[in-house]
Amino acid sequence: MFNVSTRVQYGFLALLALADGDGKTPVRLGSIARDLHLSFKYLENIFQSLVKARIVRGTRGPEGGYVLERDPRSLSLYDIFRALEGPVFTVECFDEESACRHLALCPVRDLWGELRGSLEKFLKRRTLADIKSKYKKPVVLAHMEMFGVAGEETGKKESASI
Amino acid sequence: MFNVSTRVQYGFLALLALADGDGKTPVRLGSIARDLHLSFKYLENIFQSLVKARIVRGTRGPEGGYVLERDPRSLSLYDIFRALEGPVFTVECFDEESACRHLALCPVRDLWGELRGSLEKFLKRRTLADIKSKYKKPVVLAHMEMFGVAGEETGKKESASI
DNA sequence: CTATTTCCTAGTAAGTTGGTATGAAATATA
DNA sequence: TATATTTCATACCAACTTACTAGGAAATAG
Numbered sequence: 245m246f247n248v249s250t251r252v253q254y255g256f257l258a259l260l261a262l263a264d265g266d267g268k269t270p271v272r273l274g275s276i277a278r279d280l281h282l283s284f285k286y287l288e289n290i291f292q293s294l295v296k297a298r299i300v301r302g303t304r305g306p307e308g309g310y311v312l313e314r315d316p317r318s319l320s321l322y323d324i325f326r327a328l329e330g331p332v333f334t335v336e337c338f339d340e341e342s343a344c345r346h347l348a349l350c351p352v353r354d355l356w357g358e359l360r361g362s363l364e365k366f367l368k369r370r371t372l373a374d375i376k377s378k379y380k381k382p383v384v385l386a387h388m389e390m391f392g393v394a395g396e397e398t399g400k401k402e403s404a405s406i
Numbered sequence: 407m408f409n410v411s412t413r414v415q416y417g418f419l420a421l422l423a424l425a426d427g428d429g430k431t432p433v434r435l436g437s438i439a440r441d442l443h444l445s446f447k448y449l450e451n452i453f454q455s456l457v458k459a460r461i462v463r464g465t466r467g468p469e470g471g472y473v474l475e476r477d478p479r480s481l482s483l484y485d486i487f488r489a490l491e492g493p494v495f496t497v498e499c500f501d502e503e504s505a506c507r508h509l510a511l512c513p514v515r516d517l518w519g520e521l522r523g524s525l526e527k528f529l530k531r532r533t534l535a536d537i538k539s540k541y542k543k544p545v546v547l548a549h550m551e552m553f554g555v556a557g558e559e560t561g562k563k564e565s566a567s568i
Numbered sequence: 569c570t571a572t573t574t575c576c577t578a579g580t581a582a583g584t585t586g587g588t589a590t591g592a593a594a595t596a597t598a
Numbered sequence: 599t600a601t602a603t604t605t606c607a608t609a610c611c612a613a614c615t616t617a618c619t620a621g622g623a624a625a626t627a628g
Contacts, residue, residue, distance in 0.1 A: 305595030
């Protein structure tokens with residue numbers, strides 16, 4: 245089954261929000277969380293993965309926040325998946341440890357290989373800049389319009405967080 | 407993340423084994439499990455899903471077993487995934503209940519749609535007959551060669567079953 | 569009648585997902 | 599230097615999913 249996790253969904257949305265900026269002045273996670281109506285704590289969690297993958301860089305303290313560390317034109321959806329979920333495609337007979345004993349003889353092994361290839365191709369082709377250019381409006385604005393004026397309530401669904 | 411579950415892996419392999427036959431005389435699960443070195447009980451479990459999806463038909467008793475109920479040339483990988491795992495692609499903002507409030511405004515919604523489309527296209531294009539035709543040898547034979555003479559031990563890895 | 573085989577309903581241990589909680593470290597501003 | 603603010607780091611937890619296993623009922627060929 246293919247599932248786009250909330251980590252990737254929220255992470256991607258937040259990266260788009262970062263890409264809205266001038267790329268120099270850091271954006272605080274607090275404001276992204278508020279504007280996008282996502283849990284601040286969860287976003288923090290997610291951004292630690294992005295920092296480790298050197299996709300964003302954070303600076304602490306007041307006036308701190310995150311900036312993109314990579315060019316949106318070369319930052320692919322694949323990179324983001326990798327940073328946030330680890331391996332994009334898994335099937336038993338492909339990982340080292342439990343490598344299946346059938347090897348080349350197995351009729352389906354090639355099939356999973358093709359499937360993985362097709363998936364990777366798709367994900368590597370789309371960059372952050374591509375997606376962004378399809379939408380005239382800044383992400384944050386679009387979301388704010390949907391939710392009306394940003395109020396006190398945050399977090400998604402019933403859960404209050406920040 | 408995309409994971410090919412063992413249900414699909416084993417199920418697909420077993421279907422290939424079924425397709426090796428003449429399509430008329432039922433194949434017992436016991437022999438498939440033995441030849442492919444898979445857990446009989448788990449295969450039974452898997453085949454109940456295939457029966458419900460009308461992909462195979464079972465007849466009980468001695469000389470019983472399973473036959474394909476659909477033409478291998480029109481039975482796609484997609485059908486098999488659906489039968490064994492349910493939905494192939496999931497993302498929060500696509501399912502009814504938790505439909506996201508951003509709707510058309512959300513910049514990534516279209517993206518997940520394209521991803522799903524590309525995945526479905528791949529899975530719908532490959533049929534059981536396609537895969538089978540790429541391999542001259544019957545699946546079961548190939549496996550038996552790998553494992554040597556079929557012995558008493560069954561199940562995958564350390565687990566003994568049947 | 570009996571052995572064999574599928575059918576049906578449950579249960580369960582391990583792993584993954586979607587978060588939360590708590591506090592330490594850095595830094596701009598006063 | 600003190601303080602408020604922000605990221606960084608570690609760890610925890612409940613709900614769900616995956617990969618099976620268990621036990622027996624129903625059908626059927628001989």
